[in-house]
Amino acid sequence: MEKIIELQDICKSFYLGDEELKILKNISLTVCKGEFVAIVGASGSGKSTLMNISGALDRPTSGRYILAGQDISQLQDKQLSKIRNQKIGFVFQTFNLIARTNAIKNVALPMLYAGIPGSKANERAKQLLAQVGMADRMYHNPNELSGGQKQRVAIARSMANDPDIILADEPTGALDSTTGRMIMDLFHKLHREQGKTIILITHSPRLAAECQRIITLKDGETVKEERGGRICC
Ligand SMILES: Nc1ncnc2c1ncn2[C@@H]1O[C@H](COP(=O)(O)OP(=O)(O)O)[C@@H](O)[C@H]1O
Ligand SMILES: [Mg+2]
Numbered sequence: 178m179e180k181i182i183e184l185q186d187i188c189k190s191f192y193l194g195d196e197e198l199k200i201l202k203n204i205s206l207t208v209c210k211g212e213f214v215a216i217v218g219a220s221g222s223g224k225s226t227l228m229n230i231s232g233a234l235d236r237p238t239s240g241r242y243i244l245a246g247q248d249i250s251q252l253q254d255k256q257l258s259k260i261r262n263q264k265i266g267f268v269f270q271t272f273n274l275i276a277r278t279n280a281i282k283n284v285a286l287p288m289l290y291a292g293i294p295g296s297k298a299n300e301r302a303k304q305l306l307a308q309v310g311m312a313d314r315m316y317h318n319p320n321e322l323s324g325g326q327k328q329r330v331a332i333a334r335s336m337a338n339d340p341d342i343i344l345a346d347e348p349t350g351a352l353d354s355t356t357g358r359m360i361m362d363l364f365h366k367l368h369r370e371q372g373k374t375i376i377l378i379t380h381s382p383r384l385a386a387e388c389q390r391i392i393t394l395k396d397g398e399t400v401k402e403e404r405g406g407r408i409c410c
Pocket of ligand 1 (some may be wrong): 191192198200218219220221222223224225226227
């Protein structure tokens with residue numbers, strides 16, 4: 178299978194004054210196109226840091242990151258933001274939608290950054306919102322939507338430029354279990370019907386078990402990999 182994410186011996190340190198905090202320690206991880214992978218681990222184990230590097234939001238301190246065949250470890254911010262815009266969709270626990278801006282505009286924004294004309298971007302935004310079951314809430318602002326609805330908008334936004342990869346950092350963490358279930362079903366749909374490569378960080382062992390691979394992080398190291406695929410619905 179075609180490799181899409183190749184993290185090779187990735188280390189990440191943060192510095193507090195003179196003190197080096199080693200947050201990721203020699204992580205190597207390959208994800209193939211079309212895989213659905215869960216990342217689990219205690220709070221503080223480095224999951225979001227790994228996600229930020231995988232999503233080109235941050236750079237490793239050392240190691241190589243080959244994304245879709247291109248070494249992006251040392252690229253500059255401007256190049257990284259272009260790669261993010263084209264290749265990666267992000268979904269966060271707290272939705273990260275733009276306030277006082279309706280759902281259509283939230284979803285259209287990554288397309289506008291990519292240079293797509295406004296009318297075309299709006300048209301596609303409406304289609305994407307319809308796909309996630311938000312056709313009747315398209316003109317609502319985030320503060321007029323429930324948590325589950327906000328997350329649907331965020332998922333539609335993550336699909337704006339039809340990225341190969343979706344990175345979701347605890348996307349159900351702020352939702353009740355029924356709403357979380359619906360959001361998880363949407364990820365399964367994108368995986369199954371559109372062949373998206375999905376990496377999902379979750380605290381839920383049940384949701385993790387539904388993914389094809391489950392990778393456990395502990396203190397910045399990958400300590401376990403299991404096979405999942407136990408889809409119960
Ligand atoms: N920008 C930063 N500066 C300093 N320490 C950080 C920074 N980001 C994360 N950390 C630390 O890295 C560790 C892992 O954080 P994180 O990746 O957010 O873990 P998780 O998502 O698994 O809860 C934590 O101890 C956190 O305090
Ligand atoms: Mg986190």
